[in-house]
Amino acid sequence: xxxxxxxxxxxxxxxxxxxxxxxxxxxxxxxxxxxxxxxxxxxxxxxxxxxxxxxxxxxxxxxxxxxxxxxxxxxxxxxxxxxxxxxxxxxxxxxxxxxxxxxxxxxxxxxxxxxxxxxxxxxxxxxxxxxxxxxxxxxxxxxxxxxxxxxxxxxxxxxxxxxxxxxxxxxxxxxxxxxxxxxxxxxxxxxxxxxxxxxxxxxxxxxxxxxxxxxxxxxxxxxxxxxxxxxxxxxxxxxxxxxxxxxxxxxxxxxxxxxxxxxxxxxxxxxxxxxxxxxxxxxxxxxxxxxxx
Amino acid sequence: xxxxxxxxxxxxxxxxxxxxxxxxxxxxxxxxxxxxxxxxxxxxxxxxxxxxxxxxxxxxxxxxxxxxxxxxxxxxxxxxxxxxxxxxxxxxxxxxxxxxxxxxxxxxxxxxxxxxxxxxxxxxxxxxxxxxxxxxxxxxxxxxxxxxxxxxxxxxxxxxxxxxxxxxxxxxxxxxxxxxxxxxxxxxxxxxxxxxxxxxxxxxxxxxxxxxxxxxxxxxxxxxxxxxxxxxxxxxxxxxxxxxxxxxxxxxxxxxxxxxxxxxxxxxxxxxxxxxxxxxx
Numbered sequence: 001x002x003x004x005x006x007x008x009x010x011x012x013x014x015x016x017x018x019x020x021x022x023x024x025x026x027x028x029x030x031x032x033x034x035x036x037x038x039x040x041x042x043x044x045x046x047x048x049x050x051x052x053x054x055x056x057x058x059x060x061x062x063x064x065x066x067x068x069x070x071x072x073x074x075x076x077x078x079x080x081x082x083x084x085x086x087x088x089x090x091x092x093x094x095x096x097x098x099x100x101x102x103x104x105x106x107x108x109x110x111x112x113x114x115x116x117x118x119x120x121x122x123x124x125x126x127x128x129x130x131x132x133x134x135x136x137x138x139x140x141x142x143x144x145x146x147x148x149x150x151x152x153x154x155x156x157x158x159x160x161x162x163x164x165x166x167x168x169x170x171x172x173x174x175x176x177x178x179x180x181x182x183x184x185x186x187x188x189x190x191x192x193x194x195x196x197x198x199x200x201x202x203x204x205x206x207x208x209x210x211x212x213x214x215x216x217x218x219x220x221x222x223x224x225x226x227x228x229x230x231x232x233x234x235x236x237x238x239x240x241x242x243x244x245x246x247x248x249x250x251x252x253x254x255x256x257x258x259x260x261x262x263x264x265x266x267x268x269x270x271x272x273x274x275x276x277x278x279x280x281x282x283x284x285x286x287x288x289x290x291x292x293x
Numbered sequence: 294x295x296x297x298x299x300x301x302x303x304x305x306x307x308x309x310x311x312x313x314x315x316x317x318x319x320x321x322x323x324x325x326x327x328x329x330x331x332x333x334x335x336x337x338x339x340x341x342x343x344x345x346x347x348x349x350x351x352x353x354x355x356x357x358x359x360x361x362x363x364x365x366x367x368x369x370x371x372x373x374x375x376x377x378x379x380x381x382x383x384x385x386x387x388x389x390x391x392x393x394x395x396x397x398x399x400x401x402x403x404x405x406x407x408x409x410x411x412x413x414x415x416x417x418x419x420x421x422x423x424x425x426x427x428x429x430x431x432x433x434x435x436x437x438x439x440x441x442x443x444x445x446x447x448x449x450x451x452x453x454x455x456x457x458x459x460x461x462x463x464x465x466x467x468x469x470x471x472x473x474x475x476x477x478x479x480x481x482x483x484x485x486x487x488x489x490x491x492x493x494x495x496x497x498x499x500x501x502x503x504x505x506x507x508x509x510x511x512x513x514x515x516x517x518x519x520x521x522x523x524x525x526x527x528x529x530x531x532x533x534x535x536x537x538x539x540x541x542x543x544x545x546x547x548x549x550x551x552x553x554x555x556x557x558x559x560x561x562x563x564x565x566x567x568x569x570x571x572x573x574x
Contacts, residue, residue: 005467010400020391027444031424095305115554117506124319133337231508272420
């Protein structure tokens, strides 16, 4: 798509685009290329000299059992959060889409967690499920489970999934609601006349028509779990117990911290970039985007 | 709904009410915790109705901070506010200008410039943290507001949003304004800017929340405690795993950290939804 009418001259537009270009190059392209370059270097113990080592950092990475564990953790974490937050949001949105009074108030009451920072969300859930003082740990302990997310990796992961899901439901809810409201009522009425009950209508008519929204949300949710949940993990578990809730992004942070293994951390960054680019490409390929050039 | 079923109606209300309850409960607990003293919370029998320590807790947290993060939370909130406003306003400024250039002018390498900006959409700051940290350190921007704000402005969301909006503006407006003898500046100021107000406001709401809630970046580049933002400040309060964690202060801080962005969402819900839906297109 192009505009028919244009303003002539090209020094002005170059000046207009300059601030964004400068910031993008300095804080985006330069560091991104540094990350790629660094992933082929190894620094000595004092960080004084570095030598080119080719793909050694990558090879070393794929020999680390911890890296595979971080991959598995990330996969489990993302699929659980994506599944639960999509399912809960779809349930709530399909109820809010019914012709009920106070629909707008329900919407307001459900969307605000979007504004809560991931780290804060983590702290709220940690407080609620804290092993000694959490209000909800008591009922859990009463059932005989020795609830302790500080020591038990499964409990820690449960807590992370709960807080990450809690925060993501509002986002998914808004998009599902918009998607549901865009489905023409006549289609649903036609199904009803054919004798399909509410459940059958949902699974055979509404759900398939919603699939573009669902797919879009799936990709967004995976990206969310990859990156935005960093705050939750750092605040709630710090990657522990014993590194068992360390995701790929958390490992980039932990490995490079205090000038530790910068080459390895950079190699991990590059792999993450490739994963994100692939995810975005999938989204472009399969979801009809309205961006045009 | 297609048919009128009182039972289905009832179930809808019930599900939504339950959903709201689950969503609100963690925050309700935090608000309650901010009204008790540490001892009441630590013994694990915190009542679910407000206590009488609210004034004391908020006063102490805002003005003095906790035992571990010896930094007034009021100051942290000020830092967060500067960062959130800086990111929101900075992004709007640079992106409305670059979108104007890309849509309304023809200049060499226009498509290249657009793509250079567009690609940044895909890579969040998390994948390039250490190199970015090094550049900011080399520029002497650690522990400065500029260092907190600048790297997070570098993204394409705003440019794409404005570009999309400008595309919907009829060409006749530019032609008419040209006939009236208006130059590029007048057209921008008198025609484009007034028309873009809703888009600007929607983008502001989204970016304010984004900026306020930043975690990893401020964590890396602030070393002085006086530069801490509230979202990372709270972590300092609870990392000490001993029983000495002042949960009342931590939860008061959590409530204070949620307040500004949640208020923005509730008070500007229409703009928020518009911004959220359109930045994702």
